[in-house]
Amino acid sequence: AQKVTQAQTEISVVEKEDVTLDCVYETRDTTYYLFWYKQPPSGELVFLIRRNSFDEQNEISGRYSWNFQKSTSSFNFTITASQVVDSAVYFCALSDLKLVFGAGTILRVKS
Amino acid sequence: DAGVIQSPRHEVTEMGQEVTLRCKPISGHNSLFWYRQTMMRGLELLIYFNNNVPIDDSGMPEDRFSAKMPNASFSTLKIQPSEPRDSAVYFCASSLPESPWRANEQFFGPGTRLTVL
Numbered sequence: 001a002q003k004v005t006q007a008q009t010e011i012s013v014v015e016k017e018d019v020t021l022d023c024v025y026e027t028r029d030t031t032y033y034l035f036w037y038k039q040p041p042s043g044e045l046v047f048l049i050r051r052n053s054f055d056e057q058n059e060i061s062g063r064y065s066w067n068f069q070k071s072t073s074s075f076n077f078t079i080t081a082s083q084v085v086d087s088a089v090y091f092c093a094l095s096d097l098k099l100v101f102g103a104g105t106i107l108r109v110k111s
Numbered sequence: 112d113a114g115v116i117q118s119p120r121h122e123v124t125e126m127g128q129e130v131t132l133r134c135k136p137i138s139g140h141n142s143l144f145w146y147r148q149t150m151m152r153g154l155e156l157l158i159y160f161n162n163n164v165p166i167d168d169s170g171m172p173e174d175r176f177s178a179k180m181p182n183a184s185f186s187t188l189k190i191q192p193s194e195p196r197d198s199a200v201y202f203c204a205s206s207l208p209e210s211p212w213r214a215n216e217q218f219f220g221p222g223t224r225l226t227v228l
Contacts, residue, residue, distance in 0.1 A: 033214045045154075045202065045219040052214065091154060095213035098167075099144075101154040 002027050004094045004102035012108040013082050021077040021105045023092030029053075032096040034068065034075045039089040039104070048090075051075065082109045113137070115220035117203050123226045129191040132223045135184055136205030144217060145178055145188050146202040154202075160186065193227045200224050 003026040013019045036048040051068050059066050063080045079086055087109045092102040116135040136143050145157040158168040163180045180186040200222045206215035
């Protein structure tokens with residue numbers, strides 16, 4: 001069955017700390033896509049990254065980095081030197097034959 | 112460029128009433144998605160259109176829900192009759208014509224917050 005688990009319901013950090021958001025997925029398909037979206041307090045969802053199942057290369061974009069490991073079915077997201085503006089709900093999503101979102105992780109960055 | 116436009120932004124109605132939510136996708140996008148977000152169930156995909164044709168409506172919860180896309184620039188999600196458990200934030204999203212659809216980055220609208228009393 002298709003499933004995305006974000007075990008961390010809520011994380012609180014102090015500004016400038018690094019923080020990693022975990023995402024574990026389940027799928028029977030060999031071809032699939034993984035996404036991270038950010039939902040700031042304003043409510044809209046914003047695309048952050050897409051990764052396909054054949055590309056395990058990790059990616060860095062500014063303070064954001066993603067670690068994709070097929071062996072552990074994980075697609076974790078790290079924010080380096082967190083800022084208050086990073087406070088949001090972060091969703092991991094899996095797309096194979098269906099599109100499923102995880103429950104989300106609330107990140108609170110305090111100044 | 113304008114993003115995905117949804118209206119109304121907030122809707123309060125009474126149980127049994129018909130509710131119509133509207134969405135205008137980004138120009139040039141040929142895929143459109145309707146989602147529902149609640150605390151209990153999280154973010155759920157309700158239905159997906161490609162080139163105005165409904166491709167997957169398996170997420171539509173009941174017959175009370177229906178969605179249409181009469182042209183490339185407009186879609187509606189209708190609930191009739193509405194019930195209190197339909198209270199949620201409903202998002203519309205669109206994406207560029209890439210293949211396969213499930214690989215696409217989606218652009219979300221601001222959502223419609225529906226409250227059914």
